[in-house]
Amino acid sequence: MVGFALEAFSAFLLSLAVVASPVQVERRAEAVPSFHVVPEVNFTSVAPSVTLQNISSLGSNVFLTSKDDVTDQPDWLTSVVGKPDANGLSSAPVTIVLVNKPNGILDAFFFYFYSYDHGGKVLGIEFGDHVGDWEHTMIRFTNGAPTAFYLSAHSGGSAYTFDASEKTNGRPTSYIGVGTHANYATSGQHCHDLPGDLLCDQTDAGPIWDPVLNYRAFWFDSSTNTFTIAGGAGVGADEIDSEGASWLSFQGMWGDEQYDFLEHGQYCLELGSLEECRFSSGPTGPIAKNLGRTAVCQTESGCTVATSL
Ligand SMILES: *[C@@H]1O[C@H](CO)[C@@H](O)[C@H](O)[C@H]1NC(C)=O
Numbered sequence: 001m002v003g004f005a006l007e008a009f010s011a012f013l014l015s016l017a018v019v020a021s022p023v024q025v026e027r028r029a030e031a032v033p034s035f036h037v038v039p040e041v042n043f044t045s046v047a048p049s050v051t052l053q054n055i056s057s058l059g060s061n062v063f064l065t066s067k068d069d070v071t072d073q074p075d076w077l078t079s080v081v082g083k084p085d086a087n088g089l090s091s092a093p094v095t096i097v098l099v100n101k102p103n104g105i106l107d108a109f110f111f112y113f114y115s116y117d118h119g120g121k122v123l124g125i126e127f128g129d130h131v132g133d134w135e136h137t138m139i140r141f142t143n144g145a146p147t148a149f150y151l152s153a154h155s156g157g158s159a160y161t162f163d164a165s166e167k168t169n170g171r172p173t174s175y176i177g178v179g180t181h182a183n184y185a186t187s188g189q190h191c192h193d194l195p196g197d198l199l200c201d202q203t204d205a206g207p208i209w210d211p212v213l214n215y216r217a218f219w220f221d222s223s224t225n226t227f228t229i230a231g232g233a234g235v236g237a238d239e240i241d242s243e244g245a246s247w248l249s250f251q252g253m254w255g256d257e258q259y260d261f262l263e264h265g266q267y268c269l270e271l272g273s274l275e276e277c278r279f280s281s282g283p284t285g286p287i288a289k290n291l292g293r294t295a296v297c298q299t300e301s302g303c304t305v306a307t308s309l
Pocket residue numbers: 042
C-alpha cells in the first residue's frame with residue numbers, strides 16, 4: 001500500500017481484455033509494508049495496530065493515523081518507492097474493482113493509493129495537505145465495449161466518452177497532478193475550487209505508470225456490498241490471497257484526522273465562503289466512492305460526459 005508523492009506521471013489504463021489475460025512480468029519479491037498507523041477516533045487510539053485482515057472490524061469513525069509527525073518530514077513523505085521504472089512498472093499494486101450492472105454495463109475502477117497528498121499553494125501559502133490519498137479512474141464497458149472514461153479530481157472529477165479520451169496503445173490516458181494526484185484527461189495546468197486561478201494542479205507527461213503490470217483485482221457486488229478476489233499481476237498477484245478482500249470493506253479514513261488549530265502547525269483561513277486549512281482529514285477508501293453508480297461520475301447529479309477533450 002505504498003504510493004509515491006510529488007511526481008507527475010501519466011497512468012495508462014488497461015482494457016478489460018488485458019485484465020483477463022495479464023502479461024507475464026518480472027515479479028519483484030517485496031514484502032507488504034507494515035502499516036505505520038494507529039487506528040484513532042477523536043485523536044484517541046482504539047486498537048494498538050491493524051492488519052489488512054482485521055481492518056474491516058473498525059468503524060467508519062476511525063482514522064488510520066500516522067505514527068510519524070508529518071511536520072518532522074518522515075522518510076516516506078519524500079520517498080520515491082513506487083515510482084514507475086522505464087517499463088511503467090510500479091512496485092505499488094493498483095487496486096482494480098469490477099462491478100457488473102444492469103443493461104450490459106461493467107464498470108472497471110482503478111484505484112491509486114498514495115501515502116500523502118500535498119495540497120498546493122494559494123498566494124504562496126500551503127493548504128489542503130493530508131495523510132493518505134485515494135484517487136481513481138473508471139472505464140465503463142457496455143456489452144463488452146469501452147464506452148466512457150471517468151477521472152477523479154478533488155471533490156469532483158471529469159467524464160469523457162471513451163472515443164474522446166487520449167489513447168496510448170489503445171488505452172485511455174490520465175495525467176496526474178503533482179502532489180494532489182488529481183486525474184486529468186489532458187496535460188498542463190488545471191485550476192480548481194477557487195476563483196481567479198488561485199489554486200492549480202500541474203500535470204505533464206512524466207513517467208508512465210502502467211497498471212497492467214502490477215495490480216490486485218476484485219469483484220464488487222453492490223446488492224450485498226461485498227468484495228471477492230478476481231486475480232492480480234505482479235506483486236498484487238503474489239499478495240492478494242494472503243491479504244484477502246475484506247480490507248476493502250473498511251468504511252473509515254485512510255489517514256490522519258484534521259488537526260486542531262496549532263496542532264502540528266495547523267492553521268486555517270477563510271477564503272471567500274470556504275475555510276481552507278493547512279491540513280485536512282485523510283480520505284475514505286474505494287467503498288465510499290459510489291461503486292454502484294448509474295451515471296459515469298462519482299457525483300451523479302449534473303454528470304456530463306464530454307464528447308471532446
Ligand atoms: C474529543 O475529545 C475531546 C478531548 O478529549 C473532547 O472534549 C470532545 O468532546 C471529543 N469529541 C467527540 C466528538 O467525542
